[in-house]
Amino acid sequence: MPDVPHVALLDASLDDTHVQRNFTRELDARLSIVRVSEGEPLAPWPDAGAPRADWPYDALIVSGSQSSVYDDRPWIASVERYVQRALASEAPVLGVCWGHQLLAQTLGGTVRSQERYELGYVSVEQVAEDAIWDDVPHLFTVFATHSDAVTQLPKDATLLAENEAGVQAFRHGSAVGVQFHPEYDRRCAQDMIRRKSLPDAEKQAALDTITDANVQAARAPKQLLHNFLRMAKSHRTAHSA
Template sequence: MKIGILITGHPPEEMSDGGRYDAYFARLLGDRDFTYQAWSVVDGEMPQGVHDAEGWLITGSRHGAYEPHPWIPPLEQFIRDCYAAHVPMIGVCFGHQVIAQAMGGKVEKFAGGWSVGRVVYPIEGQEYAINAWHQDQVVEKPAMAQVIGATDFCANAALLYDDRIWTIQPHPEYESDFIGGLIRHRGKGVIPDAQLDSATAALTQPLDNHAIAAKMAAFFKKERA
């Protein structure tokens, strides 16, 4: 199965040795009979059509879905076209947000502040420890979306759009070393020190990234009419 990865942001320059964000997701999902092709949407590169891949994944980004970047409206139309064509799609963090926005929801900077580091999310009846790094949130979900994951801090942490789109706010592609790098290179002076200290202290705790990867793979491979 060919997975198209739509890159909507780049890692900080100080952390670019891990490659572009598509490499993070390819490592997360592994082979699983998947092949991967990436389009750098943030740099103006778009697929020719929704059938250029059999499934799509939209990455995270430092940009806001509501910001006036020229590449966001074409991406939103692509999302709607995928939904109409029943081509499966997964969105992570910014991907989660821009999909919600494209489908009629609302994204904004959350008045409650940032979520940083290891967070336990109840998703579809089970708990998963996943790294978070966001202030923006889906504050109003699209009408057709079902909430499948929520916390007291993030009411729309995971959304399901029937069998066509599955999205999550946290980052299963981020291991603890990447979060540690974000703390050092993007956190200071932006996020309260006490919150960064708490996230740093949790860096040695286990994560459930591989369990989330299995869920993502199962969603892509699900039998559809």
Template sequence: MKIGILITGHVHESLIGDFGEYDGMFERLLAGHGFTFESYAVVDGVFPENVHACDGWIITGSKHGAYEDHPWIPPLEAFIRDVARAHVPMIGICFGHQIIAQAMGGTVEKFSGGWAVGPQSYDIDGENMMLNAWHQDQVTQLPPDTQVIGANAFCSNAALLIGDSILTIQPHPEFNREFTQGLLTYRGPGSVPQDQLDKAQEALSTPTDSARFADRMARFFKEHSK
């Protein structure tokens, strides 16, 4: 099964040498599940030929807002709707979660409650999962035909099932401890309040459930593939 990775942002220049781009993080996250991968830098205007170019799709995180005026966002939204109509399985992470919700009729906004950074606990289908987060924007209005399957006190729409073939999640299962440390060092200062950075730093050694969520992603792709 070939998974197409739609890259919607680039890794910070201070981190890319050690960690590579976001597509590599997802390839490592899903290693061992029998997938092959192909990447498309949609942030640079590179799009797949059609929705059937791959058997499933991942939309990555990004420093950009889903509501921002970038030339690649309207065609990405159109592609998302085409994928949904074709019932090809698709998973969105952070920005991917947001842009899918927006494309399908929901609303994304800069959250008045501020940032979530570092390890966060979520209730996902009745299970507690600890995952690294890095976001200020949130899905504030759901699209039609959407089920909320994950939330916490800070983010009420943290994981969604949209229609019959789309799974989205606000935090980052692909972010490991070392990469999150890099974000705290290079991306956080001047953007995220210092007290939140300090708390995230203190919590950084908390084990996450990235592998468990990766298993869920793999099952979702396989169960919804044609």
């Protein structure tokens, strides 16, 4: 196998939401998929004093979910504790949608339900330079689907991107959260909209954003996934030296 990072994908989805298909397609990595929402275990952290290299992963990606990060579910608390350990060791962590919100909550930020459901292809603007944005346009198009949002960033977090709906990306140390879905394709976007328990007019308005132009434009921000993998490889090199 090529020299690629070993990434644990924490699949927090509650049913078949294309998580595994999307990330398997987009990531050039050795991917260990763990259905954390079903209680599947992750590799344990090394005991105190043990070499950091005993942990098998180079990085974590936390997926989207139909749950809310503030729900009282044992598996959510378990994921949060695991992410805390990763952050404490400065391992690279990428949170996508629900994962973005979990990162914010874990680090002391605030996540709240919003009146407006952001759904469909939307525009997002970078507001700070960061390696995660290498070769990503300053203003980009991407798919979003969420009714919860980060309403207060964690202390010492850097806002990386936003739009009229609010926070769209942030960094805190080795962790990056993105509210949108860089991993989606047209098939996934259509399916996720049609599943929503929303008025038909709202769903149709979101479906109307799935144009050839928007689908093509949304290929550019997929680059941030490759940028994250590059960070994971750099982290592995640093910790194996």
